Amino acid sequence: MGRLATISTCQLDQWALDFDGNRDRILEAIRQAKAAGSKLILTPELCIPGYGLLDHFQELDTFTHSWEVLAEIISSPDAQDIIIDLGLPIRHNDVPHNGRVLALNGKILAIRPKIDLCNDGNYREMRYFTPWTRYRVDSYTLPHEIQELTGQTEVPIGDIIFQTLDATFASELCEELWTPDSPHIQYSLNGAEIILNSSGSHHELRKLDTRINLITNASKSGGVYMYSNQKGCDGDRLYYDGCSLIAINGQMVAQGSQFSLRDVEVITSTVDLDDIWSARQSRSRGMQAMKAHDFTRVKIDFAMTVKTRSNPKLRIAEAIKPRYHKPEEEIALGPACWLWDYLRRSTAAGYFVPLSGGIDSCATATIVFSMCRLVIAAIKEGDEQVIKDATRLCSGDDVSKMSAQDFCGRVFNTAFMGMKEQSSKETRGRAEQLANAIGAQHIDCNIDEVFNAVKNLVSNTLDFTPRFKVHGGEPGENIALQNFQSRSRMILSYAFAQLLPTSKGRGGLLVLGSANVDEALRGYLTKYDCSSADINPIGGISKTDLISFIAWAEHAFELPILQEFIDATPTAELEPITDDYVQSDEVDMGMTYKELSVYGYLRKVRKFGLYSMWEKLCVDWRDQYTPGEVYTKVRRFMWFYAINRHKMTTITPAYYAEQYAPDDNRFDLRPFLYPSFTFAHRKIENELKTMEEGEAGNAGEK
Numbered sequence: 011m012g013r014l015a016t017i018s019t020c021q022l023d024q025w026a027l028d029f030d031g032n033r034d035r036i037l038e039a040i041r042q043a044k045a046a047g048s049k050l051i052l053t054p055e056l057c058i059p060g061y062g063l064l065d066h067f068q069e070l071d072t073f074t075h076s077w078e079v080l081a082e083i084i085s086s087p088d089a090q091d092i093i094i095d096l097g098l099p100i101r102h103n104d105v106p107h108n109g110r111v112l113a114l115n116g117k118i119l120a121i122r123p124k125i126d127l128c129n130d131g132n133y134r135e136m137r138y139f140t141p142w143t144r145y146r147v148d149s150y151t152l153p154h155e156i157q158e159l160t161g162q163t164e165v166p167i168g169d170i171i172f173q174t175l176d177a178t179f180a181s182e183l184c185e186e187l188w189t190p191d192s193p194h195i196q197y198s199l200n201g202a203e204i205i206l207n208s209s210g211s212h213h214e215l216r217k218l219d220t221r222i223n224l225i226t227n228a229s230k231s232g233g234v235y236m237y238s239n240q241k242g243c244d245g246d247r248l249y250y251d252g253c254s255l256i257a258i259n260g261q262m263v264a265q266g267s268q269f270s271l272r273d274v275e276v277i278t279s280t281v282d283l284d285d286i287w288s289a290r291q292s293r294s295r296g297m298q299a300m301k302a303h304d305f306t307r308v309k310i311d312f313a314m315t316v317k318t319r320s321n322p323k324l325r326i327a328e329a330i331k332p333r334y335h336k337p338e339e340e341i342a343l344g345p346a347c348w349l350w351d352y353l354r355r356s357t358a359a360g361y362f363v364p365l366s367g368g369i370d371s372c373a374t375a376t377i378v379f380s381m382c383r384l385v386i387a388a389i390k391e392g393d394e395q396v397i398k399d400a401t402r403l404c405s406g407d408d409v410s411k412m413s414a415q416d417f418c419g420r421v422f423n424t425a426f427m428g429m430k431e432q433s434s435k436e437t438r439g440r441a442e443q444l445a446n447a448i449g450a451q452h453i454d455c456n457i458d459e460v461f462n463a464v465k466n467l468v469s470n471t472l473d474f475t476p477r478f479k480v481h482g483g484e485p486g487e488n489i490a491l492q493n494f495q496s497r498s499r500m501i502l503s504y505a506f507a508q509l510l511p512t513s514k515g516r517g518g519l520l521v522l523g524s525a526n527v528d529e530a531l532r533g534y535l536t537k538y539d540c541s542s543a544d545i546n547p548i549g550g551i552s553k554t555d556l557i558s559f560i561a562w563a564e565h566a567f568e569l570p571i572l573q574e575f576i577d578a579t580p581t582a583e584l585e586p587i588t589d590d591y592v593q594s595d596e597v598d599m600g601m602t603y604k605e606l607s608v609y610g611y612l613r614k615v616r617k618f619g620l621y622s623m624w625e626k627l628c629v630d631w632r633d634q635y636t637p638g639e640v641y642t643k644v645r646r647f648m649w650f651y652a653i654n655r656h657k658m659t660t661i662t663p664a665y666y667a668e669q670y671a672p673d674d675n676r677f678d679l680r681p682f683l684y685p686s687f688t689f690a691h692r693k694i695e696n697e698l699k700t701m702e703e704g705e706a707g708n709a710g711e712k
């Protein structure tokens with residue numbers, strides 16, 4: 011008894027097309043795994059070029075450079091005597107595949123191409139890769155340079171199981187785990203002891219639970235399941251959230267961090283492969299195993315395990331409980347890590363936020379502060395890369411003794427841009443107090459001059475003076491006047507971001523947006539106002555989640571001022587305040603933020619049209635609203651959604667965090683010029699009529 015295998019997985023903060031950096035991070039992970047006594051290391055999906063290359067996967071250079079980097083890795087003296095599982099695109103018979111290359115001691119063992127590609131939501135793998143056919147195995151002719159390096163010409167490529175002298179394992183790539191008929195089922199029935207899952211899986215609020223359930227379920231009938239994921243922002247809207255882990259027989263024994271600024275994190279465990287035996291001793295499994303597909307086995311002349319007796323001190327990993335963050339923590343940490351990667355990789359000098367005193371820009375600013383807290387914590391832990399990047403951002407100054415507030419003051423500027431009449435002293439005061447509390451450099455100014463200049467120019471040119479609604483103006487005039495203000499703020503934001511003394515990096519300060527996912531869905535924003543920014547950390551987060559986040563951050567970040575943001579009624583402050591009128595978001599929108607979350611979920615996640623949405627809500631909301639009232643609500647939502655959909659084509663790139671994000675650029679592809687939904691309206695109205703007639707009939711019978 012006792013076949014002890016010490017094995018490693020890792021999470022790497024790769025960057026699309028950063029071949030040098032990606033290679034260095036992979037080699038560092040291999041070094042750390044070897045230092046921990048590992049005989050096998052798993053790396054994330056497509057980790058050599060990076061996962062998020064999108065159409066760069068169609069370039070031949072990407073294939074060539076990936077092999078060149080692979081050659082550098084496998085020939086490195088640091089990468090010997092350990093089985094290495096690497097991710098790169100593979101061209102076989104001129105068909106592109108998303109592949110894994112397994113190597114040992116400078117030789118290629120075999121190639122495992124991905125069978126089930128991911129093509130939902132943000133994923134477009136079918137655009138660049140062809141799925142490998144299940145159970146197929148071919149011979150692959152290695153690129154000439156690799157032939158020269160390894161002395162090999164051909165290696166097996168396909169759906170295979172690997173067999174060392176003392177253990178068996180097989181690869182399963184990311185999405186393959188998420189399918190109903192995952193390859194690991196057949197591998198496991200064939201006796202494969204370890205499944206190696208390499209992933210490029212992004213953060214989404216409350217998603218980790220699904221991932222961990224899939225992994226623990228995949229190993230519950232006996233076996234080891236290793237999971238390796240990318241981490242960080244690799245050049246796009248997604249944050250890959252690590253959580254690489256090792257499980258055995260349905261129980262987790264190791265889990266990597268979900269959010270951290272560490273570029274390389276290696277997770278190593280020693281597992282006893284003989285522990286798998288007992289978990290596989292059911293006759294029903296045995297009978298299924300007799301009928302399992304017979305896989306090609308790639309034999310490896312290498313021992314992965316040691317006997318317990320030869321190393322009695324080796325500690326076998328024990329079961330641990332999965333670690334989940336609360337959604338509020340996920341909001342604080344995920345976008346903060348993403349912002350840090352974006353800042354250091356863009357080489358900009360810092361961030362700028364137009365701070366209104368409302369909850370959304372407050373959330374964006376608090377996330378920047380969260381980033382500063384993470385940076386300072388990483389500096390204290392001695393993270394060399396973070397120290398280097400932070401020192402650059404602070405113009406070479408010593409960062410070792412800085413507080414989060416000190417660092418924030420070096421990389422973050424905010425500005426309140428008020429109107430003398432419309433901006434209340436409360437919003438102005440809140441903005442300033444928040445900036446002071448987090449240490450940001452703050453500007454307080456009024457934009458009346460710009461507003462009046464635009465208004466006068468337009469009035470003189472058109473010989474027509476627009477008036478606010480409260481002064482007797484028509485809706486169109488009222489909105490035009492609001493938009494003069496909001497669009498001027500956008501121009502001023504860019505002017506400040508470019509010219510503030512802190513703007514010493516390439517591109518100055520990056521302007522952050524703070525339109526939330528619900529406003530985007532309803533179109534409650536002015537096109538090209540401050541909703542237009544460089545990037546937006548909260549554009550994929552709902553208003554309700556943002557409020558909970560601010561409530562959490564008040565205590566977690568010791569910022570008492572945040573309570574005042576929660577207590578305030580959300581208002582755009584774009585219309586003059588009078589004795590009996592203060593503009594309020596939910597009144598303006600004609601729906602609540604809570605309702606918007608429901609519509610967003612039904613439209614995108616449940617894939618409901620107007621009619622199905624009405625049917626569903628007639629049931630879900632039956633205690634509050636009649637079917638007729640539900641119809642009015644759904645119809646109103648779809649109307650605003652449709653007339654404002656064009657705003658999604660230019661919406662600022664946002665951290666993707668919510669399943670119902672309406673971002674038209676990558677995630678939610680739909681038309682932006684809609685007809686009115688007369689067909690669905692008529693159908694519902696007919697049904698309402700039938701319902702009314704039925705009720706009248708029933709009443710008559712009584």
Ligand SMILES: Nc1ncnc2c1ncn2[C@@H]1O[C@H](COP(=O)(O)OP(=O)(O)OC[C@H]2O[C@@H]([n+]3cccc(C(=O)O)c3)[C@H](O)[C@@H]2O)[C@@H](O)[C@H]1O
Nearest residue numbers: 489492493496529534535536537539581582595656682683
């Ligand atoms: N089908 C179509 N395809 C392409 N473009 C189309 C279009 N229809 C209109 N447009 C364009 O869009 C323009 C109308 O959109 P836009 O200029 O944005 O203006 P609009 O949506 O009419 O008004 C902005 C709304 O957002 C509210 N707001 C503004 C600022 C902040 C907040 C907040 O608290 O969050 C709320 C404000 O109170 C108002 O209700 C048209 O003038 C036209 O240029």
Ligand SMILES: Nc1ncnc2c1ncn2[C@@H]1O[C@H](COP(=O)(O)OP(=O)(O)OP(=O)(O)O)[C@@H](O)[C@H]1O
Nearest residue numbers: 364365366368369370371425426427428524540582
């Ligand atoms: N007085 C202001 N000073 C600075 N920026 C402002 C001001 N008013 C609005 N903004 C910017 O414009 C964005 C959208 O405006 P608005 O406040 O109307 O909408 P919001 O999405 O409800 O945001 P918030 O909750 O931050 O107020 C804000 O998030 C903020 O970045």
Ligand SMILES: NC(=O)CC[C@H](N)C(=O)O
Nearest residue numbers: 128184185188210211212
């Ligand atoms: N890269 C992939 O195959 C992604 C798979 C899966 N849908 C996830 O989000 O993790």
